[in-house]
Amino acid sequence: MTADIAAILAVDGIATGAIYALVAIGTVLIFTVTRVIFIPFGDIAAFTALTLAALDAKQLPGTVGLVVVLACMACLMEVTSLARAGELRAMPKAVLGYLVLPLVAVGIVWLAMRFNPPMQIRIVLALLLILPVAPLLDRIVFRPIADASVLLLLTVSVALHFALVGLGLMFFGPEGVRTEPLTSLALDIGDVHVPGQTVLILTAALVFSGLLFLFFDFTLLGKALRATAFNRTGARLMGIRPARAGTIAYLLGSLMAGVSGILIAPVNTIFYDSGFLIGLKAFVGAIVGGLVSYPGAALGAFGVGILESFASFESSTLKDVIVFSLLIPVLLWRSLATQHSEEEIEE
Amino acid sequence: MTRLQIRLIIAAVVACLIAAPFVLNPFSITLLNYVGIYALAAIGLALLTGVGGIVSFGQAAFVGIAAYSTAWVTALNGYSPWLGLLLAVVLTCSIAAMLGLVTLRLQGHFLSLSTVAWGLAIAFLFGNIDGLGEHNGISGLPPISIGPVALVQSWQIYFLIWAIVAAVLLLCYNLLDSRIGRAMRALRGGNTLVESLGISAFQIRLLTFVIAAFCGALSGWLYAHLGRFVSPGPFDASMGIEYLMMAMVGGAGSVLGGVVGAAIVTLLKNSVQDYLPLIAKGASGQLEIVAFSALFILFLQRARQGIVPFISGLLPDLKLSRPEQAAPLPRREQPAPGTPLLKVSSVQRRFGGLVAVNNVSFEVRSGEILGLIGPNGAGKSTMFNLLTGALRANSGEIKFADRSITRDPQFRIARSGISRTFQHVKLRPHMTLLDNVLLGTYSRTRTGLLAGALRLNQAEEASARYEALQQLERVGLGDKPFEFAGNLPLGNQRVLEIARALAADPTLLVLDEPAAGLRRQEKQKLAELLRSLRSDHLTILLVEHDMEFVMSLVDRIVVLDFGSKLCEGGPAAIRSDARVQEAYLGGVA
Numbered sequence: 019m020t021a022d023i024a025a026i027l028a029v030d031g032i033a034t035g036a037i038y039a040l041v042a043i044g045t046v047l048i049f050t051v052t053r054v055i056f057i058p059f060g061d062i063a064a065f066t067a068l069t070l071a072a073l074d075a076k077q078l079p080g081t082v083g084l085v086v087v088l089a090c091m092a093c094l095m096e097v098t099s100l101a102r103a104g105e106l107r108a109m110p111k112a113v114l115g116y117l118v119l120p121l122v123a124v125g126i127v128w129l130a131m132r133f134n135p136p137m138q139i140r141i142v143l144a145l146l147l148i149l150p151v152a153p154l155l156d157r158i159v160f161r162p163i164a165d166a167s168v169l170l171l172l173t174v175s176v177a178l179h180f181a182l183v184g185l186g187l188m189f190f191g192p193e194g195v196r197t198e199p200l201t202s203l204a205l206d207i208g209d210v211h212v213p214g215q216t217v218l219i220l221t222a223a224l225v226f227s228g229l230l231f232l233f234f235d236f237t238l239l240g241k242a243l244r245a246t247a248f249n250r251t252g253a254r255l256m257g258i259r260p261a262r263a264g265t266i267a268y269l270l271g272s273l274m275a276g277v278s279g280i281l282i283a284p285v286n287t288i289f290y291d292s293g294f295l296i297g298l299k300a301f302v303g304a305i306v307g308g309l310v311s312y313p314g315a316a317l318g319a320f321g322v323g324i325l326e327s328f329a330s331f332e333s334s335t336l337k338d339v340i341v342f343s344l345l346i347p348v349l350l351w352r353s354l355a356t357q358h359s360e361e362e363i364e365e
Numbered sequence: 366m367t368r369l370q371i372r373l374i375i376a377a378v379v380a381c382l383i384a385a386p387f388v389l390n391p392f393s394i395t396l397l398n399y400v401g402i403y404a405l406a407a408i409g410l411a412l413l414t415g416v417g418g419i420v421s422f423g424q425a426a427f428v429g430i431a432a433y434s435t436a437w438v439t440a441l442n443g444y445s446p447w448l449g450l451l452l453a454v455v456l457t458c459s460i461a462a463m464l465g466l467v468t469l470r471l472q473g474h475f476l477s478l479s480t481v482a483w484g485l486a487i488a489f490l491f492g493n494i495d496g497l498g499e500h501n502g503i504s505g506l507p508p509i510s511i512g513p514v515a516l517v518q519s520w521q522i523y524f525l526i527w528a529i530v531a532a533v534l535l536l537c538y539n540l541l542d543s544r545i546g547r548a549m550r551a552l553r554g555g556n557t558l559v560e561s562l563g564i565s566a567f568q569i570r571l572l573t574f575v576i577a578a579f580c581g582a583l584s585g586w587l588y589a590h591l592g593r594f595v596s597p598g599p600f601d602a603s604m605g606i607e608y609l610m611m612a613m614v615g616g617a618g619s620v621l622g623g624v625v626g627a628a629i630v631t632l633l634k635n636s637v638q639d640y641l642p643l644i645a646k647g648a649s650g651q652l653e654i655v656a657f658s659a660l661f662i663l664f665l666q667r668a669r670q671g672i673v674p675f676i677s678g679l680l681p682d683l684k685l686s687r688p689e690q691a692a693p694l695p696r697r698e699q700p701a702p703g704t705p706l707l708k709v710s711s712v713q714r715r716f717g718g719l720v721a722v723n724n725v726s727f728e729v730r731s732g733e734i735l736g737l738i739g740p741n742g743a744g745k746s747t748m749f750n751l752l753t754g755a756l757r758a759n760s761g762e763i764k765f766a767d768r769s770i771t772r773d774p775q776f777r778i779a780r781s782g783i784s785r786t787f788q789h790v791k792l793r794p795h796m797t798l799l800d801n802v803l804l805g806t807y808s809r810t811r812t813g814l815l816a817g818a819l820r821l822n823q824a825e826e827a828s829a830r831y832e833a834l835q836q837l838e839r840v841g842l843g844d845k846p847f848e849f850a851g852n853l854p855l856g857n858q859r860v861l862e863i864a865r866a867l868a869a870d871p872t873l874l875v876l877d878e879p880a881a882g883l884r885r886q887e888k889q890k891l892a893e894l895l896r897s898l899r900s901d902h903l904t905i906l907l908v909e910h911d912m913e914f915v916m917s918l919v920d921r922i923v924v925l926d927f928g929s930k931l932c933e934g935g936p937a938a939i940r941s942d943a944r945v946q947e948a949y950l951g952g953v954a
């Protein structure tokens with residue numbers, strides 16, 4: 019391997035790493051606030067790419083059906099549980115939040131599609147459409163077991179991923195998509211050719227992590243989220259509703275995953291099941307940060323991206339084997355560095 | 366229910382299984398073959414996940430390693446399937462042992478995540494190794510032959526599959542009712558509990574892990590020779606979660622749950638494949654996985670326990686007979702009264718900048734009750750954890766019976782004769798009182814894995830059971846030995862912990878705040894029990910908050926304050942000591 023090749027691989031790896039970093043930050047966000055290790059984040063990213071591709075092709079994306087189905091289910095569950103608790107006054111708000119708002123998003127996309135919007139608008143529409151998915155899944159799948167152990171939540175999360183892969187095939191079909199590049203500009207640093215897309219990916223990753231940082235440090239809502247992450251019961255006593263904090267965390271996380279999906283779509287062909295590997299690799303990165311540190315997660319994700327890039331140069335068939343095998347030493351290191359409480363064990 | 370009734374039910378089930386091939390059509394037999402094969406993998410997972418508390422997503426990888434091993438031996442190299450079985454078992458178990466050595470020190474969800482990692486890595490390997498057919502797989506595996514008979518027809522291999530399932534079930538039930546099996550059942554109670562019984566938690570976890578892999582290996586071997594073809598697909602991550610689903614649906618806590626879960630999932634899947642096309646034409650393949658995952662999620666939300674525990678809860682309780690008198694277990698020699706037993710010399714423990722225990726020295730003499738007291742934050746709990754090995758001292762030495770235990774792991778300290786109880790009671794709530802106390806006899810008994818699974822060491826088991834019953838009677842809980850520990854009130858749970866500690870035949874009993882949370886009468890009973898133990902020449906170290914309880918009971922007291930030893934002496938001297946009064950009541954104005 020020459021220095022040139024190494025440089026090219028490194029640039030490539032940083033680009034991939036930035037995409038993983040966005041998903042990894044979302045994973046950490048969800049884990050700290052809700053204790054759910056949300057494996058399906060990769061699927062959210064892939065679905066965003068597929069949505070954008072459908073919008074590009076002037077078709078109604080499968081996400082529309084997905085959101086409508088999920089919204090109906092979530093609304094039904096919320097209304098039933100409210101009715102059981104006898105809290106009839108909260109009903110209109112529940113219907114608004116779980117049914118009307120997602121349907122408004124769908125409606126906006128449906129309307130906007132008639133005017134052949136330019137690419138920037140299509141990207142916004144794709145993000146708008148994907149945003150409700152994770153919060154709705156949270157209501158349907160995780161809310162009923164919010165107090166279960168991390169392990170049970172993880173098992174449910176893995177099962178949910180498989181359900182989403184099936185739904186993805188149903189709503190998007192088996193064809194892979196690759197969207198048009200966001201920019202054709204390129205940059206030359208010394209001898210190394212850096213595509214504009216790479217610069218864009220890196221910028222987006224930095225901007226969104228920066229925004230998240232500002233949100234956490236300078237808004238009351240962000241502080242409430244951090245409080246929930248730190249101590250659920252304590253936060254609840256302070257009048258913060260963990261369920262609401264969870265919804266916001268899922269929304270923010272989905273935004274990160276969605277952006278990463280849009281960034282990766284012009285570089286890699288995305289299929290309905292591509293999300294799993296994106297999610298898992300991001301997750302490897304998140305574990306480097308112990309699932310609690312945002313900078314750690316981002317650094318880890320860049321590490322995974324670079325490792326993958328070099329591994330695929332050495333042996334393209336074994337790159338995934340290498341990446342996942344490497345997770346074990348990382349886990350060992352994290353497990354040793356973390357103090358575990360004995361209370362975690364479930365009867 | 367009596368044992369006879371249970372035997373009759375088992376006989377009826379076995380008769381049905383034997384009759385099945387003569388009654389059912391070939392397709393149903395093939396289905397049953399797959400149920401049996403999946404059941405083997407699920408039984409292993411039920412042991413690992415339900416009994417041992419290690420949620421593994423990687424069982425499919427073990428099945429795959431075995432299937433590929435036997436395919437390589439038979440289809441590619443032309444040897445007998447029995448040689449394939451040998452390689453399958455040896456390779457699968459060695460890989461499991463190696464993975465276990467590396468990953469089983471991980472805790473909680475980190476461990477489960479590592480199973481996702483190696484499960485995926487191994488699954489990717491199957492499709493990418495040269496010489497193993499890559500993504501096309503290996504075809505042309507020979508059928509298994511027993512003597513001259515080749516098991517070609519599905520009804521022929523049916524008998525082999527279900528004979529293996531029955532044998533594995535029987536061995537597992539025997540194992541779980543033996544010394545090693547009880548240790549496996551204790552794993553979910555946490556490392557501190559397991560190690561305090563003189564059991565190396567890591568060793569037992571590793572054993573459980575390898576047994577689970579062994580079950581997976583049997584499953585993979587049969588799978589390869591039933592279909593006569595292997596490819597990467599059936600061993601990927603989604604199959605890993607399907608096995609987990611089988612084990613959990615059946616009831617992960619019971620090995621029978623593995624069989625029931627495998628049957629339900631396989632038959633349900635089959636009928637889903639039949640009926641889904643009627644509901645949604647053309648989309649059935651996709652719907653199948655969606656329907657399945659949705660059902661699994663619903664199941665985890667609503668009925669985490671699983672089917673077998675649910676049904677056995679409906680059945681009348683099994684009538685068990687009290688253990689009969691048997692040869693006593695060997696006893697430790699108790700040191701002469703008055704000789705120093707435990708010697709703590711200038712022990713220090715820091716947490717970052719905080720010195721929790723600072724140069725503390727004291728000794729415990731044989732035959733006495735020593736109280737270790739101090740106000741909140743005095744370092745009592747840290748001292749306790751140092752003595753039992755839950756924490757390591759930064760400097761200083763702890764000697765027990767003239768041997769340094771400063772650097773020993775918890776289980777070794779427990780084996781050398783220090784038994785402990787816990788401030789927050791750590792019992793196995795779903796095990797009987799007798800089984801809980803039997804856990805205490807672990808370090809005094811020898812029965813190994815095979816002897817336990819084959820019921821070869823019944824004499825020792827009888828002695829251990831009798832010993833456990835005697836300890837229950839000694840503490841006054843002998844009337845209901847088959848009650849579940851979780852059903853006892855707190856006071857009796859503490860007493861049960863003492864019985865468990867006594868079953869280890871300790872020379873030193875260390876009690877962590879035994880009176881905390883007890884009512885007045887319960888405290889009096891506890892004090893009486895401790896006095897009677899002292900009159901049996903047992904040495905007791907008591908870490909306690911309750912002054913009244915301590916003063917009326919102990920021979921000597923050591924007072925800690927802010928991590929240092931304040932003073933020591935008899936109860937009366939301590940009570941009148943100005944420094945102690947100041948530490949407890951604040952400065953005298």
